[in-house]
Amino acid sequence: MIGLDLSKLKSVNDKYGMFHAMTEKESVEGSFHFSAKDNLTSKDMETCSGSRILEGYRPAFDATAIAKMRAAGGELVGKTNMDEFGFGTFSANSGFEVPRNPFDTERACGGSSGGSACAAAVFEDHVSLGVSTGGSICCPASFCGVYGIAPTYGRVSRYGLIDYGNSLDKIGILSSKATDLRKYLGIIAGKDEKDPTSCVQPDFNPGYRKLSSVAVPKEGMEGLSKDVESAFRKSLETLESMGTEIEFVEMPSLKYAMPAYYVLATSEASTNLARYVGMRYGQQEGDLSLKFDDYFTSFRSEYFGDEAKRRILLGTFTRMVGFRDRYYAKALQVRKVVIDDYKRILATHDAVLAPTMPFTAPRFDDIANMSALDAYKADYLTIPANIAGTPHMSVPCGYGSDGMPIGMQFVADHWDEEILLSVAEDWEKVFESKKPEVTI
């Protein structure tokens, strides 16, 4: 890690590619510095959500989460690179630069908040705002060896967040320090009349609770690499030595969560992305003599990336008459079944625990050889909590034989961020995390 020096920000970014846009100031004037995923609108920096179709968009307003960080004395130093609109597991689906893992720049940071995890791992005393739809905070936190929390759906206002899936998107925190999660989640959480889904939340006043028991779904132990399984089992032993009771449980609904998630997420995304037609924001220089259908089609065909097109097609198909009940309605039912499963288990346990990702950060050449479905399947451990809207958090828990970080993910009941924040702080006292060697 290195201290954040604005005069060297460009050099650091040249090596790691974490920022899409950076401050032009020469020194940090705020009481702390932070970065934010590039799907959160910011007044003074371009906001593209990783998509070329939004190139040139300079919002007239700050997202509520950014506004609150600024009001608390924070200085926004950069907008972080990400998969286009959040569509990815490795941040390799960016329309701009792909962030590189600070432990090995031949490997991915994870996605889709990859730039945020990278910034949190590289800079000392730095916190980054991430956004999770299907695992986009915990996955990169795991791959980059930092702490990452995605709170309950609705805990943080989504005002100013460029939508991927409205019923799934959650803004959270990534940092190398566990104590930062409590500090900065406390700043960005709360009701906001500009996002009605934030207005039903109970007050956010987390205290401390010791983790008494965790449930480990047997289904979450399937398909793991040897390194991940070994590090996870060792972490379970450590938790036991800390006085936490471990119980392996059945959670049969987990296997349905992945297809249900991709149906819901792409259905919502395909409607959300209908607004990008070469008018109002981003790319707007087109041939106005074209008929409107052709005009809209020309922008969308040219500027949407490969994965964005794939998800738009998938989501449009699953919403079509004749298929809607089979896919969309069934996916909503699966979401309810997954929530009920979590509630059943969490009635007798403080949290549900599993590895965050089934493997360590892959190399970019391996990612290039993955099929779309292979990449979707990689999310099977992070998706269930996201589809359920339950708060979840990844903490570093080991390192593979390749030297890459491994994370484990705790899931708590709706609105119970308290247990996650407590666990993170206790875990940080017993687990010595490695910091990447940063040279520029």
Added chain:
Amino acid sequence: MDRETVERVARTAHIKLTEDELERYRSDLEEILTYFELLDEAPECDNYGVNPIEVADILRDDEPRMDIDPASLLKDMNTYEGYVRGPRLS
């Protein structure tokens, strides 16, 4: 998943596909949707909603106010005499 269906979906979504893209997305969607058949055996339930938490309608007082100056929204838009420019309708 046949090519005609992919073409129809792409047309609906306002995306023009090249021949290569058409075949690639057809193949990808077929593989993905085959995997999604898993949903057919998933348990069913009632009382499901579209959000993972209970959401209530929150309304503010019906008082006029302006959070953002419209001029600041228009400044980066392609406009003509204060109106957003767009393609012809016919």
